[in-house]
Amino acid sequence: MRDLLTILAVARSRWSWMVAGVLLGVAVVAANAMLMAVSGWFITSMAVAGLSKVSFNYFVPAATIRALAIGRTVGRYLERLVTHGAAFRILAELRLWLFCKLVPLSPGLLERYASGELAGRLRSDIDSLETLYLRIIAPLATGVITISVATLVVAFWSKTAAIVLFMGLAVPGFILPLFARWLAEAHGRESTALTGALRTAVTDGISGKAELLLLGAVEKHAATVDDLSARLIFEQDRLAAVSAGNLAALLLSAGAGAAALLLVCTAQVNAGALTGPQLVMLLLFSAALFEAAGGMPAAMQLLPAAAASAGRITELTAAALPVAEPLLPQVLPTGFALSLQDVSFSYAGDNQVLSGFNLELPQGARVALTGDSGSGKSTVAEILLRFRDYQGSITLGGRELKTLAADDLRLLIAALPQKPHIFNTTIRENLRLARPEASAAEIAAVVYDAVLDEWIARLPDGLDTRVGEGGSAVSGGEARRIAVARTLLKDAPLVILDEPTEGLDAGTEQKLLERIDCRLQGKSLLVITHRPAPLAIVDRVVRMGAETGRNRL
């Protein structure tokens, strides 16, 4: 619950829209209940007047009925517009807030979100917060206000009737939602888990289709999928049962409430405390309110999932920064000689990756780091980018890295990460990320230097070709060269290339290295590679320790 409030607090500047949506919702329910109440009172009065042959001023009630009918219709339309408008405004605030919160946490804390299922969960978490106001907050607030106000209104005519009505409304309004929530919680959790498991199994089966066929294991895997599907459908059916039970209980409580009110009000008519038309008015008014309270269980049922989503997101955003920023950052150095002395690094699970590592990279020098996977080559690059903290000393132009603002430091470094991310946009936009103001000629130059020129020339849309989600529309080698081009476009004095030629054939690799060699004249270069070819463009090769120190489980 507290997490939901944290999330709502993010959008507090939009409170007026949220309140307006709820008030309009209350107005619509009120108009509907009053329409039925006035109609009932009106026709009963007309019947009484018709029997006793007294005159009755029917102009005002008849006009009121028409006005309420139109008011309800228009109010409903406005309510929909305002609540949706509010939801989108809140959504915009939340997205911006989340993005800004996550920037300093990346990549240290976000690594676990990089892969399929967790990324999917983050996405569904964000999506579920999008409906927070529209499907949960607004209906619940409207319901609570309506029930309270309606009870007070009825109390004006009959206190007993008000008590009976409140008790009747409390069942669908407060008790059923809590009960439904309790019943649905485990099934909802289980069905989310099973949905993920089913997705994983189906993805496995479809991507490994040919292999399953050759291994003769199609039927075995299909049985696994059937089993997961049956279990998921069972849980979904349980959730449907909770909804059906809710609906049934709502209908029963409305019927019981009507019966009880009928008796209570008839007694008061007998006693002369209420007139006949007032009896009908109160009965129809109450009946309409039960409809309004009917939306609360559905909202309550969504609450646990939304709270869990909010919990995961606030937990993520509240995490401590993986790399501390200096209180008073120094100004950037003017020289770029890099020196690592006795640098150590270990992951949280005290898995020592680097210990006592030394490296000198004078300004303009070129060094290659080689070594087996797990020897910490890529960790060096991440430390230099201040993505990870370190022990020991690293100086750039004589300044300790820890004393520089990380954002400023990164202005001096152009880096190709080991697993670069290709954004789901055009090739051009992927390149321009590094330098939005780059001219067409500059882009053409990096396209040539990254050996993308011939390939792009063959594409019908050229640089405006979209690369798909995570670069899925281009091959692995093309994606890597796009990332290389992006790195080259950022004109920084220190260049770090992590496996620049991975996935390229020998011819392309050679061409790429020649062009990089030519382009990076005069810059400091750190190449991380396990292939022999890139070693040709460096002055010095540093082989990192073979001891990987990897531990399992």
Add this chain to the structure above:
Amino acid sequence: MCNNPTTEDPTKEHAAERWLIGELKTVRQPLLISIIAAMLATVATVLQARVLATACHRAVIDGAAVAAIMPLALYLLLFALLRSVLTFYAERQASAAAALLKKEVRSRLYRHLHAVQSRGRVADSSALVEAVTQGVDYLEPYVARFIPHLAVAALFPLLCILLLFPLDWRSSAVLLFSAPFIPLFMILIGKGAQNINCQQWRSLAVMSGHLLDLIRGLPDLKICSAARREAAAVARISEGYRQSTMAVLRVAFLSAFTLEFFTTVGTAVVAVIIGFRLLSGSLSLVDGLFVLLVAPEFYLPFRTLGLSYHARMQGVAAAEKLAPLLAADVFSKPLPELVAVPEKVLAIAFEGVTFRHGSDRGGGVTGIDLLLPAGTVTALVGESGAGKSTLAGLLLALASPQEGRITVNGIDIALFSPQKWHQRLAWIPQKPFFFCGSVRENLAIGLDLCSDAAIYAALDAAVALSFVTQLSGGLDYQLGDNGAGLSGGELRRLAITRVLLREADLVILDEPTAGLDRENEQLVMAALTQVAKERTLLLISHRENTVSWADRVVRLVDGRIEQPVSTARNAARWRAE
């Protein structure tokens, strides 16, 4: 809300809905019971209204005492209970129908996807996954909500008119005339707007995809010093989305507005008409109140149907994706009799083999003539898209050549039973398939009997024994998704173990050492040497180390063999170039 876009093509939509209605046959019984129960529940509702009207009449006009009203209150409670129970039962039956249908369609679809002839690599596996998982789930609202609501909307209003007409023909006429306007306006305004509405929800998906894309690429954004710039873009895109969506919603909500207008104003007009007839004394209060209470119930099924219209669109959109998948031809060969696979697979020959993929995507092969002598290692090299994987797929009989044939000891492989042929060969793709389960289960997959001793022997041969014994639990070590927990080289060696266990005669390897460091590469190559003993190997690779190990090298360029089958000496020359 609308996660499934609808197509603009109405014929396709109709075909999809016809398919969906055809599928309903299997769940006809629970669906019918559900509709009957729902109709009975509405009858209970009408009875409730009648009892309430009677009670009011007695209390107001006759001045009856509480004791005289008591039985009526009990009837009211009884009918409420009846309505409640019937509604619950109707909902349960509808849900059971949906569950049955989902289970059946998903199982059939998943098996069908495996049975259809695959045309090269699966182009868009995520769309297929989406269809099997969420696509099938979207059938539920159609079955469980839309169909029952449609039936009630068709039947109940008629019942109301039949009951009300004798009591007051004027208000019945109001109801009768206002009713057709509701579906009419809903269709007129709703359909167009809903389509745009759906596009908006699709763009919501695009927008949340955009944010996720940025979050995944945050390290790259930071490297490019672009994080702050992109934050501004997030704000801008969200605001643009809000404005365009609200513009659409203003129109889309008009359909709901029309519906509300007719139902509310209809009820109001009925109230006024009844009022004047009561004043003139030509109608009793009980009948007047009854008409007033039934009027909103008359409109209710239309409103419910309007709300579940969205469920229909979702179901139809899902059906549009599912129906073509299920209609795809199953790989079947019209052969009178199959020929047995030769006991020992020996020489394999491609004779003028041509295969082109559908549409304009490349990767096909043209006029391939190639001999793989028994017991040799042949390397297939070439740039990506040159047709290497296609050639492998044809040999695996995952697809048949459009021209030419592939023979084993002179017999066309098209004459073999695919299962029998598959038992004789093994394939190690770039990313071998591993499911969540123990190492043992993953190795023995598809095998009837497999002793631990045999597994250990195969592990030893595949240079995998030392790392497997180091795993906690050894053979019982649980692999995560797609082999998570083990390195690429280790998984490759496990896949090789699997091949050794299966005693396949022909082994096809796709880039066996890609992405491995030198140490792992050497280990994998050592394992492959074991595989090559007494087996025919086809190796797809562009790595020099791997290729140098082959007896023969074949280079593919744009689907043709550029260089005739080379001897080992030729291979050495090729390497030197």
